[in-house]
Amino acid sequence: MNENYRKMLAGEPHNGGDAYLLDLQAQASTRKAALDAISSHDIEGRIGAMQALLGKMDGPCMIRPPFTVEYGIHLHFGAFVFINAGATFLDSNIIAIGSQTMVGPNAQFITATHPIRPEDRFGPPVGDRPIPFSVVNISKPITIGEKCWIGAGAIIMPGVTIGDGTVVGAGAVVTKSLPARVVAVGSPARIIRSVDDA
Numbered sequence: 001m002n003e004n005y006r007k008m009l010a011g012e013p014h015n016g017g018d019a020y021l022l023d024l025q026a027q028a029s030t031r032k033a034a035l036d037a038i039s040s041h042d043i044e045g046r047i048g049a050m051q052a053l054l055g056k057m058d059g060p061c062m063i064r065p066p067f068t069v070e071y072g073i074h075l076h077f078g079a080f081v082f083i084n085a086g087a088t089f090l091d092s093n094i095i096a097i098g099s100q101t102m103v104g105p106n107a108q109f110i111t112a113t114h115p116i117r118p119e120d121r122f123g124p125p126v127g128d129r130p131i132p133f134s135v136v137n138i139s140k141p142i143t144i145g146e147k148c149w150i151g152a153g154a155i156i157m158p159g160v161t162i163g164d165g166t167v168v169g170a171g172a173v174v175t176k177s178l179p180a181r182v183v184a185v186g187s188p189a190r191i192i193r194s195v196d197d198a
Contacts, residue, residue, distance in 0.1 A: 098146030
């Protein structure tokens with residue numbers, strides 16, 4: 001395994017401009033273009049193309065276009081996941097979404113972050129590849145449980161886990177993990193009640 005790729009998946013600082021990572025992103029773009037070329041009426045064709053794009057898909061899922069992926073292979077979906085239009089998946093680490101979870105339009109799932117100190121964000125030059133400099137990235141996985149509802153425009157930040165059945169309100173920015181069966185809103189997201197409250 002490429003050492004930089006290993007570091008990326010391990011959540012260690014790594015070079016985001018590494019040639020191997022850029023090649024993986026280019027492969028994802030090709031698979032995404034193949035999916036986009038299939039008519040929305042060809043459900044079987046789109047499911048097949050989604051299986052080629054995603055790392056794992058446990059059953060039929062729907063992602064309404066347009067949507068953005070970085071690698072695709074790090075997206076793991078349970079069965080019957082529904083993603084509305086405009087989703088962004090910056091999947092430089094695993095983004096796992098449980099079965100029957102619904103995601104509103106323009107939601108963002110961001111696994112990548114950078115060092116806080118500006119001096120630590122750029123590394124030494126790395127040659128004459130398309131990005132001839134080293135950008136220091138740190139990627140942390142995102143895990144969304146089963147039967148969740150992620151509201152329109154919500155942003156799920158690196159390293160967050162959301163428990164089964166939880167509702168994230170529209171426009172919420174989830175910076176810390178949430179337990180199962182709660183409603184969380186705001187920026188940063190805060191729990192306001194249980195989903196079981198009358």
